[in-house]
Amino acid sequence: MLHRALRSIAFISAVFGGWPHGANETREGTPAAEISVPPGFKVELLKVAGERDGSWVSMAIDDKGRLYISPQGSIPESGFGKGSKWGGIWRVTLTAAGQVDKWEKVPVPIGSSMGMLWAWDRLYISGSGPEGRGIYTAMDSDGDGIPDRFDVDQTGGT
Numbered sequence: 001m002l003h004r005a006l007r008s009i010a011f012i013s014a015v016f017g018g019w020p021h022g023a024n025e026t027r028e029g030t031p032a033a034e035i036s037v038p039p040g041f042k043v044e045l046l047k048v049a050g051e052r053d054g055s056w057v058s059m060a061i062d063d064k065g066r067l068y069i070s071p072q073g074s075i076p077e078s079g080f081g082k083g084s085k086w087g088g089i090w091r092v093t094l095t096a097a098g099q100v101d102k103w104e105k106v107p108v109p110i111g112s113s114m115g116m117l118w119a120w121d122r123l124y125i126s127g128s129g130p131e132g133r134g135i136y137t138a139m140d141s142d143g144d145g146i147p148d149r150f151d152v153d154q155t156g157g158t
């Protein structure tokens with residue numbers, strides 16, 4: 001599963017380029033054939049960012065092969081305050097064939113991540129949250145498999 005997720009990493013690159021910016025135009029991802037990758041990797045377009053999805057700049061993979069994706073900055077319906085239910089991080093579950101099965105919000109008020117890491121059953125996030133920019137840890141507190149509680153490890157201001 002992890003190998004399949006690693007091969008899918010390039011899908012983030014595939015969704016950026018080539019989309020029109022007009023309000024009534026359809027967004028299109030960069031054709032996979034136009035993206036150069038090392039031998040053994042392949043590019044597949046899994047999802048094109050919607051108008052309200054933001055610009056995806058950071059990604060991590062958990063031990064079950066699920067992708068965590070964060071946009072740059074805040075996006076509509078997200079927030080970084082203590083009362084916010086979502087900061088903009090998405091979790092993507094892939095099918096055995098490598099297609100998107102689930103696209104869900106990670107319910108913590110952290111986002112605008114410039115780097116994430118999944119380790120020791122936690123998602124470590126360098127991003128914005130209730131304590132400003134910092135290093136946050138998101139973990140599953142109720143056993144449902146999705147990070148829903150967070151701690152701040154270190155802050156760097158606002």
